Amino acid sequence: MKTLEQAMAAVITVGRESLGLPVVDPLYVRLYKNTASFAFYGHGWKTLPFDVANEVAFAQNNDIHINLEKVRKGSWGMLLKLLAHEYAHNIHYAIAGQEPRTASWITEGFADWVTARVLHSLKWQDYAITLHQARQELIRHWEMLPEIFSLSYRGDWASFLSKPKGLIRTHSLGFVAVDRLIQQKGLSAVIQYLRKGDFEANFGLSVKEFAVDVKKSLLEAKLPTKFVFTVGKPDWKIGYRWVYVEKRPASSARSVKEVIKETTYHGVSVFVVRMEEEEKLYAKQHLGLMATMKDGILMSEVDRPGQFLSWPLQEGKEWRNLSTERNVAQGSSRKFDRLMFVAGIEEVRVPARGFESVKIEAYGYISGRLLAEYWYSPEAKWFIKARTYNEEGTVIEEELLSFKVE
The missing domain is CATH 1.10.390.10 (Neutral Protease Domain 2)
Incomplete structure (x- = not known):
């Protein structure tokens, strides 16, 4: 059309x-x-x-x-x-x-x-x-x-x-x-x-x-509460690897994320995760995304990366994610103002297999609209599924195909 x-x-x-x-x-x-x-x-x-x-x-x-x-x-x-x-x-x-x-x-x-x-x-x-x-x-x-x-x-x-x-x-x-x-x-x-x-x-x-x-x-x-739980931050190591399939309307693509090294960024200890041609820098303290590099050049950076996740994850926990992502390459910026909410424990099946996961929901702080959902698995040490909604009436879904965390 x-x-x-x-x-x-x-x-x-x-x-x-x-x-x-x-x-x-x-x-x-x-x-x-x-x-x-x-x-x-x-x-x-x-x-x-x-x-x-x-x-x-x-x-x-x-x-x-x-x-x-x-x-x-x-x-x-x-x-x-x-x-x-x-x-x-x-x-x-x-x-x-x-x-x-x-x-x-x-x-x-x-x-x-x-x-x-x-x-x-x-x-x-x-x-x-x-x-x-x-x-x-x-x-x-x-x-x-x-x-x-x-x-x-x-x-x-x-x-x-x-x-x-x-x-x-x-x-x-x-x-x-x-x-x-x-x-x-x-x-x-x-x-x-x-x-x-x-x-x-x-x-x-x-x-x-x-x-x-x-x-x-x-x-x-409403998602039932099976039990009171506390899930701590995972300890990543070099060599950890996750393979996902990303699904969009009428298309899908495979992506690989692998922890390749540790370094510092602006004095902060970070894990460097390779994803296709880019390198994602995640703060070791909270695993929030700090910056994205490509061929050694800064592409984007987040001013408050620690607000994406709040460890430990607990039933009913809420926090505000108020941050700005600056796109250096395009000279633009995007603001995030979301209310993050730990909804509970949910059994989820993805292509890799079934997992018991902690579900996190992200709502617009002002609008109240559901903007994203994340399913975190302590076993996989990262998200096994993510779903992002946008104003077009479309959804981007990412599901785990395989992983290596040994």
Whole structure:
């Protein structure tokens, strides 16, 4: 897919052939070069929403309106997600035959569900992983979640969305709830609700009863605590070696990491780990990545490397990873502000074999979004699996193929 037209065609095809959803025909995608034209010609000056400056797109009837100023610098994956989400709203209009009068959590949750299914069918991101990310966010921020029935009206939805961790309070919750509805009642029942808007008559239970069921399912999914544990920092030695497979959408690659020597960097004792053509410098004190070298030239360095891991690892332990990675080669920098959390012990199977691991979750300190997950094995003396989420709706996974720590 190289053009917006091709992306839109792919979204429509998945909706029709994979999900059995009606086709919106004709469909008009209206593009506006900047926020001013998007506001004036898209919404119309008499009906401007208060948040138009932050709005990227909206759907109405068989139209999708897109503010190109907001998406021009975005990735292809972001555009694909945007089109799928808004097209789901077009489908909702077509099903209802008028402006939808259903609860906002279902309206938006259905659009997020369609988006996740489209990404899955196009092999952009596995649906199970998208659902897992949302569920983990809800479990993590359990105490601040609103009741589902509090998200029925558009104004209430917008109010919760504007609060701290608003995406989790609204979109994550709506998506997980709609997935639950579809799992229990079927997609056809949800479509029937989108058409008529009577929850209890359509699903056979009240919204409050369903809200209790959703919360129960989340509690059951929480990683159980087997026992109190304390896992100390491993003692690396020269010759330790880990072989991984890195998986991205439609591609995979093998990588080898090997401890080749010990040295000092800015007066700090470090292990030098060779990875392809680069050398990674890990501080011996905490095994945080300090710098990356290539052919003896500094490529990047981290100002607070000790915040990535906090030894010993213990059940429920939390710490803040606030650091900056400076890319010397590109003259740029990237800031990290994450809340690290030791979730518990988890049995994990990777290509190497099965391991009992300590699971560490990384959440955006401000957003609350789940950004990464790591599975550390005391036996392998490093991570056996890592999963990184990004805004494109894609995931990068790394799994252990083999290791040598003798």
